[in-house]
Amino acid sequence: MGHACVDVYQGAVAALVPFFIAERAYSYAAASGIVLAATVVSSVVQPLFGALTDRWPLPWLLPVSTLMGGLGVGLAGVTDSYALTVAMVAMSGIGVAAYHPEAARVARDASRGSHTAMSWFALGGNVGFVAAPWMVAAVIAVGGLRASPLLVIPAVGGAALCAIALREVAGRAASDSTHTDRVQGRDDWPSFTKLSGAIVCRSIVFVGLSAFLPLYVREHAGGGAVAGTVALFVLYLGGAAGTVAGGKLATRFGRLRVVRWSYALSVLAVAGVVFVPGPAIYLFVALTSLGLYVPFSLHVTLGQDYLPRRVGVAGGVTLGLAVSVGGAASPLIGALADAFSLRSALTPLMALPALGWFLLRTLTEPEPLVAPTVSSTRTGG
Structure with missing residues (x-):
């Protein structure tokens, strides 16, 4: 809250x-x-x-x-x-x-x-x-x-x-008698870098769709301004459901497996948004939302476990920098839309979840480590 x-x-x-x-x-x-x-x-x-x-x-x-x-x-x-x-x-x-x-x-x-x-x-x-x-x-x-x-x-x-x-x-x-004051383990920067790259790919897709989806749906699904608003609402609503589902799925199947599935789903879902005409586009918007948001919280816990001695930096990057960097691509998407068409501008977004999946494919599940409490002494590692 x-x-x-x-x-x-x-x-x-x-x-x-x-x-x-x-x-x-x-x-x-x-x-x-x-x-x-x-x-x-x-x-x-x-x-x-x-x-x-x-x-x-x-x-x-x-x-x-x-x-x-x-x-x-x-x-x-x-x-x-x-x-x-x-x-x-x-x-x-x-x-x-x-x-x-x-x-x-x-x-x-x-x-x-x-x-x-x-x-x-x-x-x-x-x-x-x-x-x-x-x-x-x-x-x-x-x-x-x-x-x-x-x-x-x-x-x-x-x-x-x-x-x-x-x-x-x-x-x-x-x-808590089992509390440990110091986190043990080594930071895995190569894995964290690959994870951050995948998050940037996910961010570009989400920011691009958030900015241009309402206009695209109005053009290809009809219904005027209301259609665009409904599509954006579906994108956000599916995000809320996907965020909660991600944690439960990870508990059952493992974080990296769920994250990879989500990126693979996003490739097909974004393709449906771009190329499937008519009301069916709302289904693919919902699937895209799930694909983008199911791994959202898992990015954070994976990042923290890859950098057990720098969980603050891990949280700052996975919740902040890597997510916001995607906004830098919006002007490029807009320029492509002005020069060609909105469909031409959104089509490259299909490749980004695939690139994210490629970055994630060699990662291994980190060992979850006990985190220090807010009263613990912090170390730089």
């Missing part, structure tokens, strides 16, 4: 853009600069926070970063200065970035490495992202940008939830 209260601010920035354009007459370039400030800052600094939390215990970072993420978005609508608006949004991005590596560590510790539990933790972030447009519309559409401080309310609730969770985890660790 705390994760949802943080990631709502990732989606809120994009949801605020139409209101910035309407009330402040920002150009499209200026508005996109605001989104870029939040996205780039967050994705770049997230591994840095992961490195910090690997060296020093920073449990207080969870409630503080949650409040920081909310304050940045909440104050963005108060000032008329473009520079200050960008600065506030960037501050929110830093808060979101600071949260994820330590939160992934605490979630791992609280669940004792459970794949199913990590999938529920990841689902919280998905719920927050999807809820963001509704929250922004409820506040800003009624009160205008000057009402943006009300958007801080979820951050206050999220900070309180983080504080409660930290207290419970620390209390359990103090009475």
Whole structure:
């Protein structure tokens, strides 16, 4: 639930853009600069926070970063200065970035490495992202940008939830006789690099479809703007189901086997989205969503087990950098669509899950290791 209260601010920035354009007459370039400030800052600094939390215990970072993420978005609508608006949004991005590596560590510790539990933790972030447009519309559409401080309310609730969770985890660790203060094992950087490459492939596909799927469905399935909205909803809804299913499937069949199956499914599903006409496209959108989201939480636990001495860095990369890097491909997809057609631009996306599967095929299942608790001494390895 705390994760949802943080990631709502990732989606809120994009949801605020139409209101910035309407009330402040920002150009499209200026508005996109605001989104870029939040996205780039967050994705770049997230591994840095992961490195910090690997060296020093920073449990207080969870409630503080949650409040920081909310304050940045909440104050963005108060000032008329473009520079200050960008600065506030960037501050929110830093808060979101600071949260994820330590939160992934605490979630791992609280669940004792459970794949199913990590999938529920990841689902919280998905719920927050999807809820963001509704929250922004409820506040800003009624009160205008000057009402943006009300958007801080979820951050206050999220900070309180983080504080409660930290207290419970620390209390359990103090009475757990099997607790180990130091993680043993060696970091497997080659495997982690291959995993990160696969995540980038998955990210490009998801970002590309999120940006252009509504337009493509309107062109090839009919139904106007409603059809595009429905397709996007199916993509997100299937993501929520896939995130939860991933943990349960991994418990039964193994993480890498499930991840490879998912990437293979994504190749066929994306091909169906691109080439199958008519209403059947919604089925392939749902299958694509499952293929992209079933491995989402498994990426995190695999990354942490490949880097047992740097689980903060692993969380920062798998939850942040490798996921956000896919956004850099959006301008290229748009340029291809302008030069040729939207179908021509989306067709190359079929090859990316195949490349991800190729990177994953030689990986071996890492041995899950006991994670240090939030009260443990961090080591750089």
